[in-house]
Structure formats: C-alpha cells, structure tokens
Amino acid sequence: MSRYWSKVVHGLTPYVPGEQPKLPNLVKLNTNESPYGPSKRVLDALRAEVGDTLRLYPDPGSDKLRTAIAKRHELTAEQVFVGNGSDEVLAHVFLALLKHDAPVLFPDITYSFYPVYCGLYGIEYQPVPLNAKFEIDVADYRRDNGGIIFPNPNAPTGQLVPLAEIERLLKANMSSVVVIDEAYVDFGGVSCVPLIKQYPQLLVTHTLSKSRALAGLRVGYATGNTNLIEALNRVKDSFNSYPLDRFAQAGAAAAMEDEDYFNAMCRKVIDSKARLVADLTELGFEVLPSAANFIFARFPGRDGADIAAKLRERSIIVRHFRNPPRISPFMRITIGTNEQCSGLVDALRAIV
Ligand SMILES: Cc1ncc(COP(=O)(O)O)c(C=O)c1O
Numbered sequence: 001m002s003r004y005w006s007k008v009v010h011g012l013t014p015y016v017p018g019e020q021p022k023l024p025n026l027v028k029l030n031t032n033e034s035p036y037g038p039s040k041r042v043l044d045a046l047r048a049e050v051g052d053t054l055r056l057y058p059d060p061g062s063d064k065l066r067t068a069i070a071k072r073h074e075l076t077a078e079q080v081f082v083g084n085g086s087d088e089v090l091a092h093v094f095l096a097l098l099k100h101d102a103p104v105l106f107p108d109i110t111y112s113f114y115p116v117y118c119g120l121y122g123i124e125y126q127p128v129p130l131n132a133k134f135e136i137d138v139a140d141y142r143r144d145n146g147g148i149i150f151p152n153p154n155a156p157t158g159q160l161v162p163l164a165e166i167e168r169l170l171k172a173n174m175s176s177v178v179v180i181d182e183a184y185v186d187f188g189g190v191s192c193v194p195l196i197k198q199y200p201q202l203l204v205t206h207t208l209s210k211s212r213a214l215a216g217l218r219v220g221y222a223t224g225n226t227n228l229i230e231a232l233n234r235v236k237d238s239f240n241s242y243p244l245d246r247f248a249q250a251g252a253a254a255a256m257e258d259e260d261y262f263n264a265m266c267r268k269v270i271d272s273k274a275r276l277v278a279d280l281t282e283l284g285f286e287v288l289p290s291a292a293n294f295i296f297a298r299f300p301g302r303d304g305a306d307i308a309a310k311l312r313e314r315s316i317i318v319r320h321f322r323n324p325p326r327i328s329p330f331m332r333i334t335i336g337t338n339e340q341c342s343g344l345v346d347a348l349r350a351i352v
Pocket residue numbers: 031032084085086087088111151155181183206207208209215219220
C-alpha cells in the first residue's frame with residue numbers, strides 16, 4: 001500500500017502465475033508447458049534474426065506471422081490479431097469487446113486470469129457454476145450478458161464442450177461476443193475457428209505456449225470477424241504498437257509453418273496422457289476426462305495440497321488450487337515425457 005498508488009491499483013487482486021522454480025532438476029508439471037523443445041525450424045528462424053536489424057523496430061502489424069496463422073486456419077490475415085502471449089490478447093479482448101453494461105459470464109471454475117482482467121478494467125462479471133460433473137453446460141449461459149468467455153477445453157478441469165454445443169450457444173447468443181479460449185484445444189479437442197465465418201460474434205483465442213512449445217517466446221492470437229479484430233487493434237495501438245519483437249514474430253511464424261512437427265508433438269503428449277490416466281486410475285485416482293495437455297485428478301479421501309507437497313519433497317511440482325473449496329481435493333498435472341510420467345506414478349504410488 002502506498003499513498004502514491006492510484007485507486008485502481010489499490011483495488012487490484014493480481015493473478016498469481018504458477019511457480020517458475022529457480023532450482024535445477026525439478027520435474028516441472030505445474031504450468032502446462034510442452035515437455036519437448038520447439039521445432040528446429042523455429043530455432044533456425046530465431047538465429048537468423050540475430051544481427052544488425054535489431055536496431056529497427058519490428059513490424060507493428062506482424063504481417064508475416066498473421067499470414068502464417070491465417071493460412072493454417074484458412075482465414076485472411078485481417079481475421080487474425082496477435083499479441084504478447086494470449087494473456088495480452090485476452091486483456092485486450094476484455095477491454096475491447098467484453099466491457100458493457102451487462103455482466104460478462106464465465107464459469108466459476110476456470111482460468112483465474114478472467115476475474116483479474118475484470119478487476120483491472122472495472123468490468124462486472126457473473127460466475128456460472130460448473131455442473132456436478134465439473135462440466136460447462138451451455139444452457140446455463142442463456143441469460144442477459146455483456147459477453148461470454150470460457151476455455152475449451154476448460155482449465156483447470158481439462159473437460160471439453162463438444163462443437164455442436166458451442167454452436168448451440170452461439171445460436172442462442174447472437175447479440176454479445178462469445179470468446180472461446182482454445183489454449184489447449186490441440187491436445188484432443190475440435191477447434192471452433194471454422195465457425196467464425198457464420199457467427200460474427202465469435203472470437204477464438206489460441207496460444208503458441210503449449211502445443212507449439214513456445215511459452216518462452218510469448219505469442220498468442222485471436223481469430224474472428226474483421227470487425228472484432230479491428231476493435232482489438234484499436235486497443236493495441238492505444239497501448240503498445242509493437243507487442244511482438246522480431247524474434248517472437250519470426251519464431252512464431254516458423255512454428256505455425258511446421259505442421260509436421262506440431263502434429264508429432266501433440267500426438268506424443270496425447271499418447272503419454274492416455275498412459276498416465278490409465279496408470280493413475282489403476283492406483284485409485286479419479287481423473288476427469290481431459291482434452292488438454294494436463295489432467296485434473298484426486299485421490300478419494302485425500303487433500304490435493306497434501307499430495308502436492310509430498311510430490312514436491314520428491315522434486316516433482318504440480319499445481320494445486322485451494323479455491324474454490326470444491327476443487328481443493330484435485331491436483332492439476334501437466335503431461336510430461338513418458339519418463340517424467342513414470343516417475344510421477346512411482347512417487348504417487350509411494351505417497352498414497
Ligand atoms: C486457459 C488459458 N488461456 C490462456 C492462457 C495464457 O497463455 P499464454 O499467455 O502463455 O499464451 C493460459 C495459460 O496457462 C490458459 O491456461
């Protein structure tokens with residue numbers, strides 16, 4: 001607290017990111033990063049950027065990158081917006097498209113940055129409870145709103161809303177923006193990006209931090225009707241015209257172009273997930289169905305925090321959420337390599 005702070009800062013409850021430990025040799029299964037490095041084509045593209053041109057500002061429109069993203073999704077570059085991680089894209093989305101008189105709707109158990117953006121921009125919101133099976137039921141979103149946003153698959157539960165249900169939601173909600181945050185869709189979901197051609201109120205966000213193994217480069221994007229993208233550009237150019245530096249633009253474009261590497265890495269993670277779910281189920285864990293690169297699991301009668309602390313003593317870190325109390329028994333575990341997953345299963349066997 002300080003008398004020099006603005007009223008807004010006094011009122012903020014900032015997001016708390018997952019731990020990025022400074023200790024070596026930890027098995028890091030807490031922030032849903034890829035256990036594999038990025039494509040070699042990305043590393044080559046980054047090396048090619050080292051040189052004299054660093055004295056010049058990067059392309060403010062990130063044209064090459066937006067063209068690569070557009071090509072991958074069969075869109076035009078004008079239907080793509082890029083930002084410094086999807087967190088920045090989402091921040092602009094809240095200000096540009098979700099700040100209205102009626103409250104924004106999002107699940108009560110979801111990405112915990114959403115309420116933080118609402119606090120930052122003074123946006124009213126109404127949490128919509130997940131059903132008894134920890135699922136999003138789109139029928140619960142049929143009420144007056146200033147916009148709807150949720151991740152699909154949801155985080156931290158990993159559960160997927162089928163495409164037909166997303167379309168049902170869009171049909172019932174034509175007059176405010178619907179944002180589907182597809183940060184994890186590549187690990188078992190079906191993207192709703194093709195629906196943006198039919199639904200002018202649909203905006204879909206993606207990140208290169210997970211399935212493209214580029215959390216360290218900070219690149220995310222949104223796809224939608226050009227009218228929605230224009231709103232995001234207006235905010236971006238009132239905030240920071242150069243959110244992506246030369247490395248981020250070049251590396252991300254190369255990642256979007258290397259479809260073979262992307263597919264192979266997603267496949268490996270999906271296969272490791274199937275093995276891990278089978279092993280944990282055999283140990284007696286309950287694991288929610290996951291279409292993401294993480295699972296949400298609990299052991300009957302045990303507290304998630306306690307198991308997570310015991311894993312940490314064995315140099316394995318996973319994520320635990322104390323609130324809301326309904327999810328306190330669970331741990332969110334990122335899918336690692338097969339070797340890391342086996343080490344986790346051995347440790348959990350000893351703990352439970
Ligand atoms: C649901 C969801 N959306 C968006 C993000 C932000 O990703 P990034 O800012 O790395 O693109 C995350 C990060 O973990 C997430 O879980």
